[in-house]
Amino acid sequence: MRLCFLVEEQYRHDGMPVDVIRRLTARGHRVDVLRPGGSLIRLTDTVRAGEHDAWVLKTVSGGPGLTLLEGAAAVGLTTVNDARRIRGVRDKVLAAVLAEAHGLPVPPTYAAVRAEEFAALPDSAFPLVVKPADGSSGRAVRLVADRGQLERPGxxxxxxxxxxxxxxxxxxxxxxxxxxxxxxxxHATERRSPLHPDRPALEREVPLTPEVAAIAERTGTAYGLDLYGVDVVLGPDGPVVVDVNDFPSFRQVPDAADRVASAVLRLARAGGRGPAAVPAPLAVGGA
Structure with missing residues (x-):
């Protein structure tokens, strides 16, 4: 098969996807790598039907790669994950709306252009976790203890x-x-929260409870993703979903690179139609 990976500079030397590309090449497949943030791309020669069997995206949320992936999908090319679904998790405003619509356990979510606007929230809403709607990898996430901190540059x-x-x-x-x-x-791993840098660093595989497993499966169905990650916080009232990622690092997953390579090939052969490719219908109106 001939595959196209969209890889931004941040992930140029990262094991995911570099090791996956190596595994695919070792199996005899051709992998072309495009770097949307650091190279000239001639669209008429690159994004055209018949050129690749599938396109795979590994870029930061706010990067230019998703637009190229959507362009590939627009001319009928297979994408992994489904390009129509990826924006649903990369735009955290849209992701919050979809989570609420599908009944996922998520915190109340507020949106604004300026952090100072969150000062209108009631006292009970604080402390707040504030982050950019197009953020990824914990970038620019901050814990705001009170209204006064909202006025400080963040x-x-x-x-x-x-x-x-x-x-x-x-x-x-x-x-x-x-x-x-x-x-x-x-697969589940524990990792130190970016909101608690004072805690000892850790990253280890842990057992997955039936409750969290069910939430993770519902999340994949809600967003229509095949390869994904879910960030869960175990709060006083139970598990809460705080973020969803398409094509995450899969760190601590045994044989991750080989397994991701196999999944990419399977989805490419199936035209990108995996078990979670069609989200459950939204409920409209009353029951």
Whole structure:
């Protein structure tokens, strides 16, 4: 098969996807790598039917790669994940709407262009977790204890650079649970929360409870993804979904590179139609 990987500079030397590309090449497949953030791309020669069996995206949320992937899908090319679904998790405003519509356990979510606008929230909403709507890899996420901190310059970017979202902080142990879905199988790892840098660093595979597994499966169905990760916080009222990622790192997953390579090939042969490719219908109106 001939595959096209869209890889931005941030992931140029990252094991995911570099090791996956090596595995595919070793199996005799041709893999072309495009770097949308650092190279000239001639669209008429690159994005055309019949050139590749599938396109795969590994870029940051706000990067230019998704537009190219959507262009490939627009001319009928297979994409992994489904290009029509990826924006649903990369835009955190849209992701919050979809999560609420599908009944996923998520915190109340507020959106604004300027962080100061969140000062209108009631006292009960604080402390807040504020982050850019197009953020990824924990970039520019900050914990805001009170209204006064909203007026201080933060890492989320200046007004006019994009939407921000805010969610009430869920009390927890300082550890995030990352659940990865790889070709229909779920794996869970614990990792130190970026909101708790004072805690000792850790990253280890852990057992997955039936409750969290069910939430992860519902998340894949809601967003229509085949390869994805779910960030879960174990709060006082149970598991809460705080983020969803398409094509995550799959760190601590045994034989991840080989298994991702196999999943990419399977989805490419199936035209990108995996078990979670069609989201469950939204409920409209009353029951």
């Amino acid at each position: 890492p989320a970017g200046p007004a006019g650079s994009g939407m921000l979202i805010a969610q009430p902080y869920i009390p927890n142990s300082g550890v995030d649970l990352k659940v990865y879905c790889l070709d229909g199988e779920l």
